[in-house]
Amino acid sequence: MILLISLLVAATCAHEDRLKAILRSPKATLRAYGQYKADQKLSFGPSEDRMRLKMWRSSAEIVAEQNSRQDSSVTLELNFFAVMTAEERNRYLGMNGTSGIKAKPRTLSSVLSDTPAEVDWTEKGLVTAIKDQASCGSCWTFGAVGGLETRYALLENSALRNFAEKEYLDCVYEGLADGCNGGWMQECYEYSAANGGRLAATADYLYQAVDEKCLGAEKPDAMIAAKIVGYVKVAENEMANIEAIAEGSITVAFEATKFFQLYQTGIIKDMTCTGSLNHAVTAVGYTEKYILVKNSWGGDWGESGYVRYMRGHHNCGLYLDSYYPDLEVTGVADSNPDEATDYVVPDNDDRFDPVLCKDKYMKCTLAHCKDITYAERYCAKTCNKCTEGGCPSGTILCSDDVCRHQHMCP
Incomplete structure (x- = not known):
């Protein structure tokens, strides 16, 4: 048994050191970069190719350094973000203040005495399949819809519905701003509340990564079992977020760094953030070790589109701007469920030890x-x-x- 463990450790170290060895050789670096482009189906002109190689090498250095650490529970990879400029990476975000005055929300203040030790709404078939916002800064619409879908499905006489981010993208800031330049999750719920609590289904209002004319009034209302009448802001700490997730999905915001964008698998603890919230996602579960989050960058990113954040850490502001919709039941049954996610949590967190101590200030240095x-x-x-x-x-x-x-x- 000891010999087997030693061999496994040696094999792991050899794999993790391989990228560092490649980066020490210009010829090996060019070959690896060429293979990356082939795998990603990318082709550049000579001048651009030199720039992209520089981006790739910068990403490879981050990946090599992180994956060679034996004290970490997260693995990075050279994914589609690896050759992007900062401007291009920012197009996959979209959490910002384009909208103006915010209505004052109700704040979750009750403490649940029977909060379960862990909850995973993906296991219960109450989270829709992974979606892809593409290079449009519409994460705020995906976070808002994700915060709605599970809670709607949990209602009596309801079902899991795939709601339309496209209605929010086209309609929330119509005539005021381009939704692909960013927005706020709670203003999606305000839009629905101001329009009879409605929201279309994705099947009736298909997503495209562009802000177009609002067609909300022309699309069937898929909010059958309940209407959106407002929203609730979760208190700005980890436990309040956990208590809210125990009741259903919530939309959360955080700072998505380059380190985060290169995430592949495991429990992430990002120490590279600077304190600026820029991305909205959906929290759909938790254990004593991590918080499970559904992203909107497609199934090829991360753990089939998901990421696990370490508990007891600020997670680049993850607990500072969380919401869920205030729903009012209609008494009408909805029995037309949509496809649920097929995500299964990988069994690869054996190196992780829960960290109870945490920073209370997200910019600690x-x-x-x-x-x-x-x-x-x-x-x-x-x-x-x-x-x-x-x-x-x-x-x-x-x-x-x-x-x-x-x-x-x-």
Whole structure:
């Protein structure tokens, strides 16, 4: 058994070091780049090809460094993002403030005493198949629709429906802005609420990666069992998000970095973010180790379109801007379900140890460690101030998921 383990470790190290070895050889680098282009079906002119090679090498260095680490639970790959410029990568995002004044939402404040230890709505057949926003910054529509679909399916006399991101893309900012330049998830729910709670089905309003004339009034309303009457903003901490996911899917936002875009599999803990939310997705499950998220970059990205975020980490702002729709049942039965996802969680997180300690400030750097208040209260993980139990010495984890001295807990 010991010999077998040693051989497996050696094989893993050899595989992980292979890309580093390739990058040390200009000829091997060119061959690997050529194979990448063939696999991705890419072809460039001479001048552009030199630029793309530079992009590929930069991505390959990130992948090689990450995958050679033995203390990590995430694996990266040279996917379709590997040769993109920053501007091109940004077209696959779209979470921004193009819209103007926001209505004040209701805030989730109740604490669920019976929150289950883990929930996976994909296992229950209550998450639709993976979708692809393509190079249009419409993630905000996919996040909003994902936050609706599971909750709608959970209603009595309802079914899993594939709702139309295209209606939101065309209609939410009609005459004001191009939806491919970004938007906000909650304004999708506001649009529906202002239009009788409606939203079309994808089958009736097919997605195209372009903002066109709004046809919402001309398409059949697929909101049969319930209507959207508003939205709920989830409190800005991990536990509140977990409690909301326990009740159904939610739309969440975070900063999608280049590191994240090269994700392949495993439980990700991104330390490269700077603090700017730029991408919206859908949280559809959790365990004690991770939060399961459905992305909108197609099934060839990540774990068949999904990503798992490490618990006990800020996850580049994942808990700061989360919502779900406020639904009002109609009493009308909907028994026409659409296709559910076929995603199955890979069994590859054996190197992972749950991290209870966490940073409370999403922009923690080593510079913050010079200030004892920041180091212990807000940047405990970054500053190595974690102790057994998850909080710095002399503090406890309060009910709002924040480490404080006991007398300071709410």
